[in-house]
Amino acid sequence: MQKENSEALLDVRDLRVEFLTRQGVMHAVRGVDFTLHKGEVLGLVGESGCGKSVTANTILGLVGKKRHEKICGEILFHDENILAKPEKEQKKLRGDRISMIFQDPMTSLNPVIKVGKQVGEVLRIHQKTPEKEAWKQAVLQLGKVGIPSPEERAENYPFQFSGGMRQRAIIASSLMCRPEILIADEPTTALDVTIQAQILDLLLELREDYGVAILLITHDLGVVAEVCDTVAVMYAGEIVEKAPVKELFDSPMHPYTQGLLKCIPIPGRKEKLEPIPGQPPKLYEERIGCQFAPRCPHCRKGCEEPAVLKEIRPHHFVSCRRCQL
Ligand SMILES: Nc1ncnc2c1ncn2[C@@H]1O[C@H](COP(=O)(O)OP(=O)(O)OP(=O)(O)O)[C@@H](O)[C@H]1O
Numbered sequence: 001m002q003k004e005n006s007e008a009l010l011d012v013r014d015l016r017v018e019f020l021t022r023q024g025v026m027h028a029v030r031g032v033d034f035t036l037h038k039g040e041v042l043g044l045v046g047e048s049g050c051g052k053s054v055t056a057n058t059i060l061g062l063v064g065k066k067r068h069e070k071i072c073g074e075i076l077f078h079d080e081n082i083l084a085k086p087e088k089e090q091k092k093l094r095g096d097r098i099s100m101i102f103q104d105p106m107t108s109l110n111p112v113i114k115v116g117k118q119v120g121e122v123l124r125i126h127q128k129t130p131e132k133e134a135w136k137q138a139v140l141q142l143g144k145v146g147i148p149s150p151e152e153r154a155e156n157y158p159f160q161f162s163g164g165m166r167q168r169a170i171i172a173s174s175l176m177c178r179p180e181i182l183i184a185d186e187p188t189t190a191l192d193v194t195i196q197a198q199i200l201d202l203l204l205e206l207r208e209d210y211g212v213a214i215l216l217i218t219h220d221l222g223v224v225a226e227v228c229d230t231v232a233v234m235y236a237g238e239i240v241e242k243a244p245v246k247e248l249f250d251s252p253m254h255p256y257t258q259g260l261l262k263c264i265p266i267p268g269r270k271e272k273l274e275p276i277p278g279q280p281p282k283l284y285e286e287r288i289g290c291q292f293a294p295r296c297p298h299c300r301k302g303c304e305e306p307a308v309l310k311e312i313r314p315h316h317f318v319s320c321r322r323c324q325l
């Protein structure tokens, strides 16, 4: 589904995140740009440690408050820079209109509070809804995300739920304030494949029913192929390629994306799986040129120059200079 013509909800511009550590300055996110449109599912993929969660957590205001965390750039929500707003307004926006689902449903739920109360809590905190009404709304929402007998189940504690049901409860709680954006960081990694498929279906239904836009962070390209409209591939803190999902899988341009796709099993493909040789760079160095150059089989003169994302086909952006010629 092409969403470029629909309304831009979130526009991340030249986002940079640095952490001051004992080993030096870690450049975790190095100039990330992307736009999330109404009703779009945008996948953010890349190897472990490439900066996916830091990007998401910065959008959610969970990074950047401490002295050793430094943020530059803009995060525009409906054309207004969230980062320039007073702290109180930022908090409200991020609870009400931008919501988050984390990877591990067990640690996101308090084990000693009934599920119905926890799901309703969001309304009590953000909209000052009275307890009884919040409980009622929570039961309704639990039903909508597919929890059977929600009135009874709301009385349960998290340990009485299965892993898949806990993740549904988390999703229910993240939807209580009718957010426009849902940020899901590896929402299915801790679940087995059948439950994973059900949760992904649920996310797609929510997009249909509420028009919610989803930023889906995953390292699973199979998940991306199934549910995303657009994919952004991250490498060492930068987006190196961004394209509609079919285009990216059919014609990957960046050597890193091509390498990633060779690492996943595709039914019917005869060639062997090929891991990408070498290691991602240390994020303490501030390299100017292409971050992937030391591992790239096509590295050539010019790759030490700054690598900038350019649109080389309609809606297909790539930072590889060789692809831009
Ligand atoms: N608060 C912090 N202080 C210092 N370094 C941090 C902090 N948070 C994250 N990092 C570092 O930033 C880099 C990017 O981390 P991030 O969690 O975004 O990776 P990721 O792409 O989400 O990986 P994964 O797929 O394993 O979840 C990592 O090297 C990580 O160690």
Ligand SMILES: [Mg+2]
Binding pocket: 052, 053, 054, 185
């Ligand atoms: Mg992560």
